[in-house]
Amino acid sequence: MKSIILNTDAKMPILGLGTWNAPKDKVGLAVKQALLDFGYSHIDCAHVYENEKEVGQVFHEVFSTGQRTREEIFVTSKLWNYDHAKEDVVNACKQTLVDLQLNYLDLYLMHFGVASPHGMGIEPLDANGVLITAKVSIRETWEAMQKLVGMGLVKAIGVSNFTVPMLVDLLTYAEIIPAMNQIELHPYNQQTKLVEFCKQQNIAVTAYSPLGSQAEMNNGKLALLEDEKINEIAAAHGKTPSQILLRWGIQRETVVIPKSTTLEHIKENNEVFDFILSDDELLKISSLERGLRYVDPYEWWKIPYFG
Numbered sequence: 403m404k405s406i407i408l409n410t411d412a413k414m415p416i417l418g419l420g421t422w423n424a425p426k427d428k429v430g431l432a433v434k435q436a437l438l439d440f441g442y443s444h445i446d447c448a449h450v451y452e453n454e455k456e457v458g459q460v461f462h463e464v465f466s467t468g469q470r471t472r473e474e475i476f477v478t479s480k481l482w483n484y485d486h487a488k489e490d491v492v493n494a495c496k497q498t499l500v501d502l503q504l505n506y507l508d509l510y511l512m513h514f515g516v517a518s519p520h521g522m523g524i525e526p527l528d529a530n531g532v533l534i535t536a537k538v539s540i541r542e543t544w545e546a547m548q549k550l551v552g553m554g555l556v557k558a559i560g561v562s563n564f565t566v567p568m569l570v571d572l573l574t575y576a577e578i579i580p581a582m583n584q585i586e587l588h589p590y591n592q593q594t595k596l597v598e599f600c601k602q603q604n605i606a607v608t609a610y611s612p613l614g615s616q617a618e619m620n621n622g623k624l625a626l627l628e629d630e631k632i633n634e635i636a637a638a639h640g641k642t643p644s645q646i647l648l649r650w651g652i653q654r655e656t657v658v659i660p661k662s663t664t665l666e667h668i669k670e671n672n673e674v675f676d677f678i679l680s681d682d683e684l685l686k687i688s689s690l691e692r693g694l695r696y697v698d699p700y701e702w703w704k705i706p707y708f709g
């Protein structure tokens with residue numbers, strides 16, 4: 403299976419390239435090679451990654467020369483916390499479209515269910531280092547995002563970093579059911595009940611940080627790619643640990659979006675459709691659960707977002 407079908411009936415490639423912390427001087431080449439040389443058809447972007455202009459230059463080059471068509475590529479972007487107010491949502495989406503040099507997004511996600519004030523920087527903190535929040539409800543933001551679909555700016559809308567109670571509440575008023583919940587998922591943080599809940603509600607799930615995120619960000623947390631069992635299973639298949647982790651995500655029917663700006667890694671990460679993990683291997687991988695989050699907003703915002 404190389405694609406999933408969203409609740410909008412759109413096809414979404416199950417593997418995409420992540421771009422968080424992809425440096426401005428490397429992200430363009432990474433996206434270009436992914437699209438032109440390594441068979442990717444899906445790029446995961448966000449305004450807050452501060453590299454959408456560089457990605458946009460490549461989209462322009464690739465589409466204007468006809469090397470790939472716009473329709474072949476699935477592009478996701480995300481609305482940042484400081485653009486949650488209803489008067490800011492359309493402008494934020496339009497800015498992302500300008501930066502990415504696109505007429506529409508395939509999917510636009512609310513990056514976090516937390517609003518912060520406009521014009522105070524990406525992560526405004528008070529004197530105690532706690533995120534300054536704005537009085538904007540998730541409902542206000544979602545209702546403004548729904549309008550983007552009618553305006554033709556986005557084909558689908560969804561959320562990211564949403565927990566079950568947040569989704570239950572959103573579903574009480576949503577006229578458009580989120581097409582996606584993008585959350586941190588890997589063998590050390592499997593969130594099985596949340597994944598099952600989303601599937602029951604016809605909300606697709608994307609696994610971010612599927613390789614255990616980026617070592618330099620991990621503050622000494624256990625490195626998933628070095629896990630002994632993952633390495634044993636990789637050796638048994640003649641595959642790499644990254645390929646095992648991605649294959650595990652795909653066999654769970656979750657979309658996976660590994661980030662890489664290293665060309666061999668970009669190539670390797672898309673070579674995961676020629677083998678299958680057995681039930682026994684899936685069970686072994688499931689036993690690795692340890693509730694370890696690599697991306698924990700408490701570390702930046704002192705808000706225990708995930709408890």
Ligand SMILES: NC(=O)c1ccc[n+]([C@@H]2O[C@H](COP(=O)([O-])OP(=O)(O)OC[C@H]3O[C@@H](n4cnc5c(N)ncnc54)[C@H](OP(=O)(O)O)[C@@H]3O)[C@@H](O)[C@H]2O)c1
Binds near residue numbers: 616
């Ligand atoms: N919605 C959200 O809040 C949220 C949060 C986090 C991430 N995301 C999205 O999810 C994407 C992926 O998550 P992530 O960036 O946290 O981490 P990740 O994809 O789990 O891991 C990326 C790290 O693994 C390395 N890597 C990639 N392929 C490899 C391979 N084959 N062998 C060895 N190392 C490899 C990368 O280095 P090289 O670049 O050198 O290959 C990088 O250091 C992000 O880029 C972003 O698009 C979304």
